[in-house]
Amino acid sequence: MENEDLIKKLEEISLPKIEIKSHKKGLSLVLMKKYSPERKRAELFNIFKKLIPAGAIAVILFFFIFNNLNSPKYNLAKAKEIALQNNEIKDWLQQGSTIKDIKIADGKAYVLIEPPEEKKEQEELAPVSLKSEGVSQENIAEEKFGGAFVEVNIKEKEVKNIKKLAPIVTSLMEIKKEKVLEIVNKSWEVQEKVPKEAEVLNINVPTPKFRLSKDGGSVSAIPETETEEKASIIYKSDGHRWEGKINLTKEEVEEVNFLGEIKNGATFEESNR
Amino acid sequence: MNLNEERDLVRKAKKDPEAFSELYEKYYSQIFGYILKRVANLEISQDVTSETFLKALKNLWQFRWRNIPFSSWLYRIANNEIVNYFRKQKGKKVSLEKIAEPISADNIELEFIEAQEELKKHQDFLKAQEKISKLDIKYQEVIVLRFFEKKQIKEISEILGKKEGAIKSLLHRGIEKLKDEFFETN
Numbered sequence: 001m002e003n004e005d006l007i008k009k010l011e012e013i014s015l016p017k018i019e020i021k022s023h024k025k026g027l028s029l030v031l032m033k034k035y036s037p038e039r040k041r042a043e044l045f046n047i048f049k050k051l052i053p054a055g056a057i058a059v060i061l062f063f064f065i066f067n068n069l070n071s072p073k074y075n076l077a078k079a080k081e082i083a084l085q086n087n088e089i090k091d092w093l094q095q096g097s098t099i100k101d102i103k104i105a106d107g108k109a110y111v112l113i114e115p116p117e118e119k120k121e122q123e124e125l126a127p128v129s130l131k132s133e134g135v136s137q138e139n140i141a142e143e144k145f146g147g148a149f150v151e152v153n154i155k156e157k158e159v160k161n162i163k164k165l166a167p168i169v170t171s172l173m174e175i176k177k178e179k180v181l182e183i184v185n186k187s188w189e190v191q192e193k194v195p196k197e198a199e200v201l202n203i204n205v206p207t208p209k210f211r212l213s214k215d216g217g218s219v220s221a222i223p224e225t226e227t228e229e230k231a232s233i234i235y236k237s238d239g240h241r242w243e244g245k246i247n248l249t250k251e252e253v254e255e256v257n258f259l260g261e262i263k264n265g266a267t268f269e270e271s272n273r
Numbered sequence: 274m275n276l277n278e279e280r281d282l283v284r285k286a287k288k289d290p291e292a293f294s295e296l297y298e299k300y301y302s303q304i305f306g307y308i309l310k311r312v313a314n315l316e317i318s319q320d321v322t323s324e325t326f327l328k329a330l331k332n333l334w335q336f337r338w339r340n341i342p343f344s345s346w347l348y349r350i351a352n353n354e355i356v357n358y359f360r361k362q363k364g365k366k367v368s369l370e371k372i373a374e375p376i377s378a379d380n381i382e383l384e385f386i387e388a389q390e391e392l393k394k395h396q397d398f399l400k401a402q403e404k405i406s407k408l409d410i411k412y413q414e415v416i417v418l419r420f421f422e423k424k425q426i427k428e429i430s431e432i433l434g435k436k437e438g439a440i441k442s443l444l445h446r447g448i449e450k451l452k453d454e455f456f457e458t459n
Contacts, residue, residue, distance in 0.1 A: 003448050006455065009401075010420035016395045018309060018388045022381045023319045024301050030323070031297060031330055035290040042334035 076102045079109030079152045086159045089113065089150065097145070101212045103219045108160070110219035111150040112212050147210055149221040165210055165221060176205040176248060180231045183246050187253040190244055194256065198237035205231040205248075234259075274299070280338050287334055296343060297326060304347050310421040311355050311413065313402040315388055321358050325351045341431045348432040352414055404454040412447030419444055 079102050083089050089111075093099070096116030103110050151161040180203050184190045206229050210221045229248040234241060241259040246252070274282070285292035304325055309318040328350050336346060392399070398421075405413055414433060418424045426444075430437045 003445075003452065006448055006452050007420070010416070013397045013401055013421075014395055015306075015398055015421055016309065016392050017306065018315070018391050019302050019305065020315070020319065020384055020388050022384050023322070024305075027301070027323050027326060028294065028297060031326055032290055032294065034327070034330060035293060038330050039287075039334070046334065 072104060075104050075109065075154055078154055079104070079111060082109075082152045082154065082157055083111045083150055083159060086150075086162070088162060089148070089159070092145065092148065095145075097147070100147075100210075103212045103214050104154075105214055105219045106217045107153075107155055108219075109152040109154055110212055110221075111152060112210060112221055113148040113150065114209065115145050115147050147221075149210070163221075173205055173207065176229075176231065177203045179248060179251075180205060180233055180246050183248075183251055184233055184244055184253060187244070187256075189253050189256050193258070194235045194242045194244070195237045198235040198242065201234040201236045201241070203231065203233050230254075276340060276342065279343055283333075283336065283338060283343055293330065293333065300344055300347055301326070303344060304351055307348060307417070307422055308351055308355065309392075310398075310402065310417050311351075312358075313392075313399055313406070315385065315392060317358060321351065321354045324354045324358070328354065342428075345428065345431045348418070349434070352433070356410060404451060407454055408447060408450050411443055412450055415440055415443045416447045416451065 080099060083099070084093070092113055092115075097113050098116070099111055100114040101112040145164070147165040149163040149165055150159060151163075152158070153160050181200070209224045211224045213220050213222045228250075231246045231248055233244045233246065235244070240261055242256060243259050244256045245254045247254050282292055282296060286296050301322070305318060305322045308321045308325070309315065312318055312321065325347065329347055332350075405416055408416070415429060418429045418432060419426075424432070426437050426440050429440045433440065435443075
C-alpha cells in the first residue's frame with residue numbers, strides 16, 4: 001500500500017456524526033452553574049496578580065527602609081550627627097579633636113573624642129615636670145584636654161552625658177615619665193655615654209590613648225594597651241645632646257645615641273629641621 | 274462568524290454567561306466529535322468533553338486573543354484532556370445524570386444506546402481508529418485532525434502550537450507508521 005492509497009482510504013472513511021443531547025444539555029447546566037463562581041475566582045486572581053508587583057515593591061521598600069533605619073551604619077551616622085550638634089563637642093572638633101570611635105549598645109551610642117595630634121606633639125616637646133635623683137627639670141602642670149566619652153540617646157536625639165578623659169591621661173603619662181627616669185638611672189649604657197652633669201631636656205612617652213570597650217549592654221572608655229610601649233629621653237650637656245631609647249614594657253634601655261652639637265644656641269628641634 | 278465577531282463574543286463571554294453559552298452551543302458538537310474520533314468511545318468522549326469545557330470555563334479569563342479561532346484553543350484543551358484521561362484513568366467525572374433533570378434516566382440510557390448503535394455502523398472508522406490509537410499521541414493528533422476533522426495544515430499548526438513544517442513532517446511519518454500498522458494486520 002502506498003502513502004497516497006492510505007491517505008485516500010482515510011479521507012473516504014465514513015465518519016460518525018453523533019450528538020448526545022442529554023450530555024450537551026447537562027454539561028451546559030453544569031457550566032452555567034459554575035460560571036459565576038469561576039468568574040469571581042478569576043477576578044480575585046486578577047486583583048491578586050495585579051497586587052503582586054505592587055506588593056513586591058512595597059516589601060522591598062519596607063526592607064530597604066527598615067534595614068537602613070536600623071542598620072548599625074545608619075545608627076552610627078545618626079549618633080555622629082547628634083554629637084556634632086552639641087556646642088562643646090563642636091568646639092573640640094573645631095580645635096582639631098576627632099571622633100575616634102562610636103559604639104552602639106541598648107539603643108544608645110557612645111562616642112569617643114580624641115584630642116588633636118598637634119597638641120600632643122607640643123606636650124611631648126614641653127619640659128618635664130618631674131624631679132628625680134638630682135636631675136633638674138622645668139615645670140609644666142597645665143591640665144589639658146585628653147578626649148571625651150560622650151553618651152548619645154539616638155531615639156531622643158540628644159547628647160545625654162559628656163565625660164572628659166583628660167585627668168586620667170595626664171596622670172598616666174606622669175607615671176610613665178617617672179618609670180623612664182627610673183630605667184635610665186639604672187642603665188650602665190646611659191651612665192657610660194651620657195655625662196653625669198647632663199640634664200634631662202625632654203622625655204617622650206607614648207600618649208595613652210583610649211578606646212571604646214563594649215561589654216554586653218554597656219560601653220566604656222578604657223586605655224589602649226600596646227604590646228610594646230616605647231619612650232625616649234633627651235639629655236643636654238655643654239651644648240651636646242644625647243638620646244636614649246627605652247622599652248617600657250621590657251624596662252630596659254635599648255640604645256643611647258649622641259645627637260651632636262648645637263651651634264649658635266639653636267635648640268635640638270631646630271638642629272633636626 | 275468571522276474572527277472579529279468571534280473575538281467580540283469571547284470578550285463578551287468573560288462578562289456574560291449567555292455569551293459563553295453561545296460559544297458552547299457553537300463548539301460543543303465539533304469538540305465532542307473530535308474527541309469521539311480520537312477515542313472511539315462514547316462514554317470516554319462524554320467525560321473528556323465535559324472536562325474540556327470545564328477547563329475552558331476555568332481558564333476563560335486568562336485566554337488572550339491571538340487572531341486564532343477560539344475553537345483552536347478548545348481543540349488544544351481537548352488534546353490535553355485526552356492525554357490526561359488516559360494517564361489518570363481515574364479522571365474526575367461529572368455526573369450529568371443528577372443535573373440533567375428534564376431528561377429522565379431512562380431517556381439518557383436510551384439515547385446513549387442509540388448513539389452506540391450509530392457508532393457501530395461505522396466499522397471502517399472504528400477499524401482505522403483502532404490502528405491510529407496504536408501510534409504515538411503526536412501522530413494520532415495530526416492524523417485525526419487532518420483526515421477526520423479535515424483541518425488544513427495551518428489550522429493544525431495553530432491548534433498544536435507547532436510550525437507548519439513540523440506538522441507536515443509529523444503527518445508524513447504518521448502515515449508511514451499507520452501504513453505499517455495496516456500492513457501488519459493484513
